[in-house]
Amino acid sequence: MTTLNDRTSLLAEAIALRTADRTEEARTRLLSLSERFPADAEIAYQTAWAHDRLGLEAEAVPFYESALAGTLTPADRKGALLGLGSTYRILGRYEDAVRTLRTGAAEFPEDGALRTFLSMALFNTGEAHEGMRLLLRLLAETSDDASVRQYRAAIEYYAKDLTATE
Template sequence: MRDDELARGVRLREEGRAEEARELLAGLARRHPDDAEVAYQTAWVHDTLGLEAEAVPYYERALADKELGDRLGAYTGLGSTLRVLGRYDEALETFVRALGEYPGDAGLRTFMAMTLYNLGRSQEAVSTLLKVVAESGHVGGYRRAVEYYADHLDETV
């Protein structure tokens, strides 16, 4: 029953029927308060609906379980949601913690760069983004130069 309801809630969200999905998943979360996957999917549907503040406790509940299957997604969701809410210090802490589990993840680093910008740490934000871009291979033969200047943005000759 739980699996069927969870699958239905995810399907409804994916079909763009997020309000129906939210009702179903929130009810499932009340009945299964310790189920990390249910909490994660419930958080996600709240985010989909622009209900970021309501999503946060579900993300936190999901991440409390070290066995959550999509911890990377939950970290990304929580961190980006905290950033949207203007809770920049908490967002940065979330991304730093997440990078401890998923070192080098480009998505986490990109959202962290946005958070650094919001915190007024623009040089660090640009440096982080330049490193992500260089590692992506999308700078052609300029990778070494981009990697160098990521840490030397103010250098001139």
């Protein structure tokens, strides 16, 4: 029988393997852990991540979905929402990507990566106007470029209405 301490150390080993670019080994261990702990959201998230890193997006989806159905730390939840949304987008599941990334952007409004991936998914669904607004706002809020900072007010103005001419 696997104890909680065993689970924790085995998970840490698998994460270390993924971090060391030994992702296939990590995936194998994580799949084994997923079988032993099918309701463990953290293991599901790490398993999804390993699949994604290997380009196995379709196989990652059920692990992301399982992870998000459980309890994750805020950082892992943010990562899982971004990972699942991006994965849906890669798989051509654009509406699912928009829904997932909107959820992530609403829960973590300070996260620029979620807003960036949401803008790409919006483009894929024909909502380029909204996607461009998101990117312009993000640019205005986060750019360190002196010329962007100089025109921040104008960029923010146009982000509200891209059709404005004045």
